[in-house]
Amino acid sequence: MSPADATRQQSFFRSRLFTTDHRVIGVQYLVLALVAVAIGTVLSLLMRIHLVWPDWPLPLHGPILPEDYLALVTIHGTIMLFFVLTTAPQAGFGNLILPAQIGSRGMAFPFLNAASFWMTAVALLTLLSSTFVPGGAAISGWTAYPPLSAIASAGPGQAMGMDLWLASIALFAVASTASSINILTTIIRNRCHGMTWERLPLTVWGWFTAALLSVIAFSVLLAAILLLFCDRHAGTSFFLPTGDLVNGVLHRGGDGSPLLWLHLFWFFGHPEVYIAILPGMGLTSMVLANFSHRRVFAYRTMIATTLLIGFLGILLWGHHMFVAGLNPFASSAFSVSTMAIALPAAAKVLSWLATTWRSSPTYTTAMLFALGFVSLFITGGLTGPILAQPILDEYLHNTFFVVAHFHLIMAMAGIFGLYAATYYWFPLLTATRSHPGRLLSEPLGRWHFWLTLVGAYATFLPMHFTGLAGEPRHYAQLTGVPGAGGALSPAGALLSHTLPLNLHITYAAIFLACAQIVFLFNLIRSLRRGVVAPPNPWQATTLEWHPAFNPFLAATASHIQVIAVHRAPCHYQSSPSGETFLPQWEPDIVVQAALESAINPKPE
């Protein structure tokens, strides 16, 4: 290797791998999430296939055993929740876009930022490595309820596999907390001149609220994991009652309570789903307004509802525990707080409807995915108030009705938010000092959108019905144990009734996964051969499209511009010559100001 090669290699490591450049870190997070979502999707397909064709042997593995199925459940849930839905919207697009949207040239703590990413990467490797240890990966689901998760003899995967799961999530919690402190500090300290709180784009409000929730929730999760680790290895009894007898192993220690874990876990777990969806809500609002060429309807109310959702989000963890052994009065209280959060969520939907109402918007792929987000958020959201009623949860808890609910509102809406972000910000994602950004192919994007929308509904709508018919979650087989004389037991009869619909769901899930190949093809093709994007391809008004934040334009600019903000985002106007827009960074012109006050006298 020549010295020149060595220098180039060193600079590659500095600029691309161990960099503190927030844009590169953002891309690293997105690549990590893309790898994670591919793995998580394959795992979900294996589950779907096993449910309807239980005898199908997995190549290089053999038949899928019940413990294999539960390991699939656990790793699918953990990967998707943590390494996709938490990582991509918050840390991925947060790093890539957030500083520019507030007019900052960087994050507040660049080194901490890089450290957070590498901790997250190690956490993912730790989680995946648990598949290859004796006993395999953990089988207790992403919620890891003790004593199942506290005692190694409780099942295969609950020894080394569970330890690695705990280590992985502990690392992830530390990384997320650090990353969220970074985001909070950046938003509070690094806003440019003129960027008041009310002028912040709603995406920034989404990231801000999600980061606040992360700091509160992940610290509690980390504490809970440490306590569970002590129960496993240090002889404590936080979650283990005296006299607990698991697989021949008797617990003789102190008298703890498994319910304590449920409280600590769901105190984290419920805010976690808002961490996953709040950035998507913010982005959807901004994208709808952008392509409707309007302000977001009731902008201030949108800020308020974002904060209110965050606040209520930490007060309703008990709705996961209606039938867990809580005092029934507590269930009533948590039911009321859960019903209450439907109102700020409904306010958001009303605002989205009003923003797009009779706007004849431009249907770019990003806009389509934002509209898809709205549709899936409504469909998934409407079953929320049903599950929030304890008496109905007495029938629906842990059935596929719940699986349908959270996959539509969190997983599918979350993914649609991520796709909207990818199609919208692709030019900023691909721009380098030496090359302008590119656009993803719009025709392929439209195919991708419609196939994904149809696939998402075809997969998750029927799950409501298998759930109503009584199908529980986490069942490796649906035929139950045969009754006397080989006849179907009542449980077997109940479960096997759902098999025809489950077959349809499996086909639909395969279809949904295959539709994503269109996106991967578009991604790979557009990275190298995509249309070169103009500086502001969507007529956006927010600061990330300022030339100074585009590495290519900034590198070719003759002078360093001072960045300042002069107005709220989404300033669009109709004039006889067509639509005009005024980005946040354009200084006011006297004539313009006079015209504006004449045409648009009404306040927000």
Next chain:
Amino acid sequence: MILTSTLPLVARLHVVAAFLGPWGLPPNASEHGLALDHHLLLNLWIALGLLVLIHVILGVGLLGGRRAEPADLWRVEYLPLAALAILFAFLTVKAERLWAAARYTGADPAALQVEVTGEQFAWYFRYPGPDATFGPTRAQLVAPGEGNPLGVDPADAHGADDEVTSELVLPAGREVDLRLKAQDVIHGFSVPAMRLKQNAVPGQTIHIHFTPTTPGTYAILCTQLCGLGHYRMNATLRVLPPDEFASWLASKRRAAP
């Protein structure tokens, strides 16, 4: 591929639908289940109605020509929100009343007492015997292979007449007070036909009460992930007319040593 597989599927769905009630619910066989079903169906129809309504509004708004943006905060946001708040408050109050009736108070003192214990991966049911008192259990005595899966102390007078079964048998029309326990990990006791679900938690005894109304055999499932055999942790509930139940109980007692 999707189409060809869907066609016979539709035909099979009709066969399945014949066994099930509205929205695919299995028929209810409990006293409190009637009101629960009624409330659940009300909720489902409201959700479906809102789903259609909002999508129609979204679609009409998108298809219509461009107009000035809506400005009336009251009409667009506050009034619909107020309507939704009233709707959700109504549903909450109705649900809370049903929940209170089912859970706020204990069972009638005359209710039949049965203890339910979940362990990996079976349900066991214990009847207190003629003395109407459950004997103490000890983890050290647990020996499923020797017919003592719960660790009942045979030396104890209260325990000696306890009946342990692997099938839950109940009389129709009489309230039953279940005390739920778990020996090892958390299990979920669920009887879909009785509209009943409650976790059994190690270290806790949790009471639930209900009245089965229709004789028949029903599925008992575990609905809380409890380990590799979770999917096969099923049992059967057999609801008998009162006189048949009495003779079943008597036969059990005769069979006991």
